Amino acid sequence: MLRHHLELLTSMLQDMEGVEPIASALRELADINHALDEALIVAVTDVRGDITFANQQFCRISKYSYSELIGQNHRIINSGYHSKAFFRHMWRTIAQGRIWRGEIKNRAKDGTFYWMDTTIVPCMNEDGKPYQYVAFRNEITQRKLIEERLDTLVTTMPDIVIFKDGEGRWLKANQAAIDFFKLSTVLYEGRTNEQLAAMPGTFERGLHCFVESDDAAWRQGKPIQLETDILMADDAVRTFELTKVPVYHKPGERSGLIVIAKDITEKKQTEAFLRRADKIYAIGQMASGIAHEIRNPLAAMKWSLNVFTIDHPEYKDQFQAILGELSRVDGIVGELLMLAKPQETRFQSARLEEILGVVITLMSSQAKRNEIDLKVEIEPDLPYVRCEPNQIKQVLINLIKNAIEAMPDGGTVTVEARRRRANEILIRVVDEGVGIPGHVLSRLGEPFFTTKESGTGLGMMVCHKIIQDHAGRMDVHSVLNQGTEIVVTLPAVE
Numbered sequence: 001m002l003r004h005h006l007e008l009l010t011s012m013l014q015d016m017e018g019v020e021p022i023a024s025a026l027r028e029l030a031d032i033n034h035a036l037d038e039a040l041i042v043a044v045t046d047v048r049g050d051i052t053f054a055n056q057q058f059c060r061i062s063k064y065s066y067s068e069l070i071g072q073n074h075r076i077i078n079s080g081y082h083s084k085a086f087f088r089h090m091w092r093t094i095a096q097g098r099i100w101r102g103e104i105k106n107r108a109k110d111g112t113f114y115w116m117d118t119t120i121v122p123c124m125n126e127d128g129k130p131y132q133y134v135a136f137r138n139e140i141t142q143r144k145l146i147e148e149r150l151d152t153l154v155t156t157m158p159d160i161v162i163f164k165d166g167e168g169r170w171l172k173a174n175q176a177a178i179d180f181f182k183l184s185t186v187l188y189e190g191r192t193n194e195q196l197a198a199m200p201g202t203f204e205r206g207l208h209c210f211v212e213s214d215d216a217a218w219r220q221g222k223p224i225q226l227e228t229d230i231l232m233a234d235d236a237v238r239t240f241e242l243t244k245v246p247v248y249h250k251p252g253e254r255s256g257l258i259v260i261a262k263d264i265t266e267k268k269q270t271e272a273f274l275r276r277a278d279k280i281y282a283i284g285q286m287a288s289g290i291a292h293e294i295r296n297p298l299a300a301m302k303w304s305l306n307v308f309t310i311d312h313p314e315y316k317d318q319f320q321a322i323l324g325e326l327s328r329v330d331g332i333v334g335e336l337l338m339l340a341k342p343q344e345t346r347f348q349s350a351r352l353e354e355i356l357g358v359v360i361t362l363m364s365s366q367a368k369r370n371e372i373d374l375k376v377e378i379e380p381d382l383p384y385v386r387c388e389p390n391q392i393k394q395v396l397i398n399l400i401k402n403a404i405e406a407m408p409d410g411g412t413v414t415v416e417a418r419r420r421r422a423n424e425i426l427i428r429v430v431d432e433g434v435g436i437p438g439h440v441l442s443r444l445g446e447p448f449f450t451t452k453e454s455g456t457g458l459g460m461m462v463c464h465k466i467i468q469d470h471a472g473r474m475d476v477h478s479v480l481n482q483g484t485e486i487v488v489t490l491p492a493v494e
Contacts, residue, residue, distance in 0.1 A: 041116065041137035047130060049073050049091075061116075061139060063109040079113055081105040094122045094133055103140065115144040160240075160261035166254030168192045168214060177261075181207055206230055210242070214257060217244035227264070236477060238265045269475055294329075302326050347470075349384040349493055350392075352417055352425060359396040360415070366401070371410035374400075379418035383492040385425055387470055392490075395463045399429040399486050402459075406433030406484060420489060427488040436478040 041061055044053035054062075054069040062069065062077055069076070082104065093100040100120045107113055116137040122130035154161050160177040164170055170188045178184055181196065181203045188196055193211035197204040209230050217224045223245045229237050245258040302323060309319040360376055367374040385392075396415075403413045411432035420426040467474045471491050478484040 041139065043069075043074075043135045043137075045074065045133050045135070047095075047132065052132065058137075061108065061114060062106070063112075068109075077106040077108070079105045079107040081113075090120070094120050095130060097122050097124055097128065097130060103144070105144075114139060114141045116140065159263075160259070162210075162259040164214075164257040164259065166256060168211070168257070170196070171256070203233070210259065210261065213242060213244060214259075217246050217257060218254065221246060221248075238263055239268050240264065298326055298330050302330075346388045347386050348389070350387055350389045352382050352385050352392075352427070352490075353378055355387075355389055355392050356396065356415065356417060359393055359400065363397060363400045363404070367404055367413065370404050370407070372404050372407060373410075373412040375412055375414045377414065377416040377418075382417060382419060382425060385470075385490050386493050387490065391466045392470070395466050395488070396427070396429075398459050398463055399488075403429055403431035403433065403484070403486075406431050406435075419492070423492050425490050425492045427490070428485060429488075430483060430485045432483045435480040435482055436476070436484055437480060 040055075041057040042053070042055040043051055043058050045051050051069050051072050051074065054064075054066060059066055059069065064076070090100050090102065099122070100118075102118055104116050104118050105113055106116060117140045118135060118137045120133050120135045123132045123134060125131045154172075154174045157174055158176055160180055161174040162170060162177050163172045169190050169192055173181075173183070173188060178188075182201055183196065186196065186199055186202060193207045196202050197207040209228060213224065213226055213228075223243060225241065225243050227239060227241055229239050232238055241262045241264045243258075243260040243262075245260075246254070247256040247258065249255045305319050305323050305326070309316055312319075356376070356378060360374065364374060400413060400415065407413070413432075414428070414430040416426075416428040416430070418426055464474055467488055467490070472489050474489075475487045476484065477487070
């Protein structure tokens with residue numbers, strides 16, 4: 001349209017004298033128009049939105065001819081991707097004489113889709129009202145396709161992913177982040193962690209914890225990685241591996257921050273389990289070499305003391321005290337032997353309900369003496385477990401005994417057994433006791449580390465060893481002044 005008018009004016013001025021500057025200016029305008037026509041997709045619409053002009057690039061990208069576009073409304077290329085509210089906002093903006101900028105997904109004549117980076121400029125009349133709109137567009141289809149693939153990848157990642165701007169305001173977060181921080185009903189875009197934490201219903205403690213190392217990433221100016229523990233709403237502690245990547249427009253000018261958080265709680269528990277298994281193995285190897293050498297002189301000493309007791313009854317009490325201490329030493333040696341003793345040949349298929357029934361019967365009297373309510377929840381028709389029944393009884397007795405002793409003022413010990421997966425059975429022993437401090441929990445199962453006056457620290461180590469030999473695992477979770485939960489997982493056999 002503009003090119004046609006410029007050509008007419010130029011031809012009219014060619015034979016006129018004294019108008020060379022005007023003709024030169026018109027030629028420059030024609031060159032600019034040609035450049036715009038090649039570089040941009042241009043369309044002109046009237047106030048109703050009907051197309052009055054479309055340049056060659058518009059025809060090319062939409063795959064409609066010039067004649068097919070003229071007089072048509074822009075609905076001819078509407079992809080249906082954007083909401084009615086999106087277009088209402090656009091029309092409200094340009095109808096008020098303001099420029100609108102945005103990205104629009106359109107549909108070509110052959111049904112294919114393409115994306116346009118669009119700027120719509122209102123042309124105003126003498127009354128200050130728009131009489132037509134000129135739209136300048138650039139195709140950004142490839143960029144949007146890459147963004148969509150990246151968005152799909154980030155959205156479906158199980159790890160938490162957050163994109164922030166240079167001021168720490170959230171730009172985008174994947175579904176894992178929205179679920180973790182409880183932001184499904186919150187408009188998070190443009191807000192900082194502190195602002196989101198102040199909103200009701202969000203995971204305040206997690207939001208504060210995740211932002212603590214942002215400044216360190218900016219100061220170092222390079223990706224950082226660290227681990228952090230977060231106390232969850234259910235009082236369980238989860239460990240996260242945080243990766244923070246600062247992005248800069250240019251040196252010293254912040255552009256954005258990428259935050260990725262991976263839950264490594266199970267990984268850390270597995271590492272701790274393996275370290276404990278190595279300690280158990282080392283202790284077992286040591287025990288197997290010295291236990292028998294200790295027991296032989298112990299037996300001789302106990303036999304001699306029994307003889308002395310008969311010969312010197314006046315020293316009976318003293319001899320009995322010595323015999324008691326020797327029996328305690330013999331018990332420690334027995335526990336050490338258990339760490340080294342292979343048990344595979346004694347395994348058999350057994351019903352966990354029967355094993356638990358015997359254990360509960362044995363522990364009921366101690367529970368009553370300590371005013372403990374022993375609550376048992378066993379899922380019916382549990383599969384068999386491949387085990388050495390007496391050893392599993394030993395583990396359960398030890399765990400229930402510890403739970404009872406953790407509640408000097410009474411309470412409830414819950415013993416639960418249920419199927420976890422098709423091939424696993426889970427046993428939980430939960431008390432309402434004083435809990436285990438963190439510095440003690442990290443050392444639980446170490447030999448000769450105990451908080452009991454007469455304990456050896458070998459009981460829990462033996463339990464870990466037995467469960468390890470059964471191809472299972474044992475995890476301990478505890479909250480001070482609330483209680484302790486011990487979870488034993490054993491493989492099931494049909």
